[in-house]
Amino acid sequence: MEKKKPIKRHEALKPLSRQHHFGLLFSWKVRKGFSRGIAVERIKNYADWFFQAEIKPHFKLEEEHIFPILDEEDPLIKRALKEHRRIVRLFSDKENPEKSLNILEEELQAHIRFEERILFNEIQKVATQKELEIIEEIHQEPEEKEEYEDQFWEK
Template sequence: MDNKKPLKRHEALKPLSRQHHFGLLFSWKIRKGFTEDISIDRLKGYANWFFIHEIEPHFKLEEDHIFPILDASHPLIIRALKEHRRIEQLFNDHDDLKNSLSLLEAKLEAHIRFEERVLFTEIQQMATKEELEKIEKIHFDSGSKEDYPDPFWEKS
């Protein structure tokens, strides 16, 4: 049994951690869609919606306001940006939808776990009090609108 304590997240980073929760739910919903044999077109429709409403703005917030706390050449920032680009590619891949969506749900979940457990912990340790206060003043939309019109993941 894993006895890891929950991470104590600084208040300034909590809104992004809440957004990460919605990313994990996205991955779960895509997996559930595969399990329930939901059509690839329906899954892709949801992925397109999620990318526009959740992923794009989230990545922009991280890249503009959070990642600059560490140097651009920091290995964790290089990894995070590389993963952002790969996740964006998977969202935008239209050639092999089933494979892309399957890779996407796994890569997004792994990326979120990396950011929460490793990157945000490092940022939190390295950030000055002033940097964290500046982040706290930024308005983060920390709740998913989740107004997608086709909730295929719900029981019928």
């Protein structure tokens, strides 16, 4: 089996990669909740909180400051924006939250892998030093992350 080399991420993009890690954890927590028979309402409440606290600001930052580094007609940007729209719809679904959450945990994970392995690598290649400095300036991580109170995945 071929061993993959770790991705060398530019300092300006590292906070976004750390946020991606939290997105992967979200997917794991949703899977864990379903495997433990946790009520859909509890998992949906967590998803709603995560959407507001993490996904919305993350997508906004990417769409306003990261994606414009590549041309808006770039197929990678078109794919990322399409996936963002799909993920927002899945988070917002009130009709069938169980189905949407099951799809969401898979699609969010696949989207994060795409951004980390493909899109961010391409952006790093073409970004100017000035663009990277701007990203570093505008994206400051909070000292402490707010924790969600109902940690159903740990029980």
